[in-house]
Amino acid sequence: MKIQRIEAIPYSIPYAHPLKFASGEVTDAEHVLVRIHSDDGHIGEADAPPRPYTYGETQDSIMSIIDKVFSPQLIGLDPLDRGKVHEVLDRTIHNQVAKGAIDIALWDLLGKALGTPVHKLLGGYADSMRVSHMLGFRPAEELLEEALRFGEDYGITTFKLKVGRRPLALDIEACHVLRAGLGDDVEIYLDANRGWTANEALEVLRRTEGLGLTKLEEPCDAKEAMSRRRLVEKSPIPIVGDESVPTAGDVSRELLAGGSNAICIKTARSGFTEAGQILGLCAGLGVDVTMGNQIDTQIGSLATVTFGAAHEATTRSAGELSNFLDMSDDLIAEPIRISGGRISVRNVPGVGAGIDEDKLARYRQN
Structure with a gap:
């Protein structure tokens, strides 16, 4: 099994009740859905929530670091070789939310490939x-x-x-x-x-x-x-x-x-x-x-x-x-x-957060 493709999909969903706090305010979930595809047909998914006022990451920066830096180095690796994956991620400092989403998506993919709940x-x-x-x-x-x-x-x-x-x-x-x-x-x-x-x-x-x-x-x-x-x-x-x-x-x-x-x-x-x-x-x-x-x-x-x-x-x-x-x-x-x-928890293979494709099509931004 090899990593074949990684998608970073921007989307935006408004909050019905915005949350305000000392370091900022959230009115829309302008997030990135990360999808990792394996060559044998499995797909791992995770959500990346940018928090620029906390970590400095934005929706654009998450997409850019995944598309331009991480993906070219991760494609072709075996998802089970997590040490090699993290060696790639660790070469780039900061960008913790982007890295976190890739890691969770890989665990989701592995759970699905092994037919086992990630928890x-x-x-x-x-x-x-x-x-x-x-x-x-x-x-x-x-x-x-x-x-x-x-x-x-x-x-x-x-x-x-x-x-x-x-x-x-x-x-x-x-x-x-x-x-x-x-x-x-x-x-x-x-x-x-x-x-x-x-x-x-x-x-x-x-x-x-x-x-x-x-x-x-x-x-x-x-x-x-x-x-x-x-x-x-x-x-x-x-x-x-x-x-x-x-x-x-x-x-x-x-x-x-x-x-x-x-x-x-x-x-x-x-x-x-x-x-x-x-x-x-x-x-x-x-x-x-x-x-x-x-x-x-x-x-x-x-x-x-x-x-x-x-x-x-x-x-x-x-x-x-x-x-x-x-x-x-x-x-x-x-x-x-x-x-x-x-x-x-969800007792299904992976993390269990399946995506509604119609809603993704409605809220995605590209």
Whole structure:
């Protein structure tokens, strides 16, 4: 079996409910569908979500790096020779989302060729994951209304509140309103997307003491090494590295520097292979991990479930899996269902995110 052809297909689907947060706002899913064809007729697929304000990648840059750099070097390789594939990818720095999509598409292709679900190839620990839902920048009462609705409709009991780059009083108010309205049995944690200074983060933690917040993600820029280390030392809850740790090397640097004491894994930027390396590193050091979301489509969310449910450590916390519900449509042929606050893996060969070709034709941009 050889890699015969790689497609990078741009498409755009509007969000019915745009998500706004400290580092940007998403109104349309202007993504890239990556397809890898083998010479024996198998096709592996993955979604690449550009986040220029976080990683510097755009829809155009993802298409260009795949078409002009990766494809010419990958065509002709055996998909099973993953070491050779990653040697090619690693020759080019950055471009993590493009690399992640290629890696996931190759795992999808291999699962289909072997007739095996990828979640079993990766570990097969569980058959589902608990769901965490992200709450964006909105008035506190509207956030509470959304959280109550998602709890009622989908059984979700974990919520990540986006904070940062707005008056601290708004973020503090949202924490208090959510806790009062949701009760003590619902988990709430924060993500500032580098929108605070370390001192601002400490002030928010002081003014939300007693609310039972469970963790704080990317409070300030990791380049503020001394301030971040001081925050980790003083914080009563884990400080989670996210944008600062897209690779295993970044995770090592951040943990050794004392800038984080928990790590967010996102398959959209690491694929399954490097996500496994990150997980192994954290497991060996006794560092907690969470499965994050890049405001993924259902295709991307199913990839997160596939990896997250495969390992015991990644099932301990709810994964951020539900923000596809804010989209007006999706390319996936069989929509994801959230039931009892959980999403199940798909026991079919590959990842299981088959594409609706009519929808792809409707939303593709070339």
